[in-house]
Amino acid sequence: MERIGNRDFHMNAQVEMLDNAGFKRIRVRRRNYEIKLNGIQAYMDLRLDRAALKQELAELSKVERVRLLNEISEGLKRFVHKGRFVFDWGVNFVQAKKPR
Numbered sequence: 001m002e003r004i005g006n007r008d009f010h011m012n013a014q015v016e017m018l019d020n021a022g023f024k025r026i027r028v029r030r031r032n033y034e035i036k037l038n039g040i041q042a043y044m045d046l047r048l049d050r051a052a053l054k055q056e057l058a059e060l061s062k063v064e065r066v067r068l069l070n071e072i073s074e075g076l077k078r079f080v081h082k083g084r085f086v087f088d089w090g091v092n093f094v095q096a097k098k099p100r
Contacts, residue, residue: 011092022099029093037085040076044069 011028018026037043048054057065079087 014092014094018094018096023096024099026094026096029095031091031093033089033091035087035089039083039085040073040080043076043079043085043087044073 015026015028037046048057057068060068076085079085
């Protein structure tokens with residue numbers, strides 16, 4: 001699934017939108033990347049660096065914030081392999097001929 005603006009769309013819906021807009025020869029290529037970081041905290045730092053998330057975390061009480069971050073860290077442990085945080089990141093590349 002790809003993210004467009006603030007809405008999630010399945011790839012088929014995106015292709016249909018392009019087709020409806022008159023685009024031709026629509027091709028979708030998917031590439032998978034393996035991302036390796038130096039542990040869960042590196043991933044958390046990366047993901048929680050967004051201003052909106054920082055604001056939301058700041059609005060929680062300290063106890064709630066610690067509890068939430070601990071729960072997230074626990075859930076992420078399954079992605080740790082040989083001391084590194086590893087996850088697959090799928091990216092769709094869409095190519096289409098522009099309508100005239």
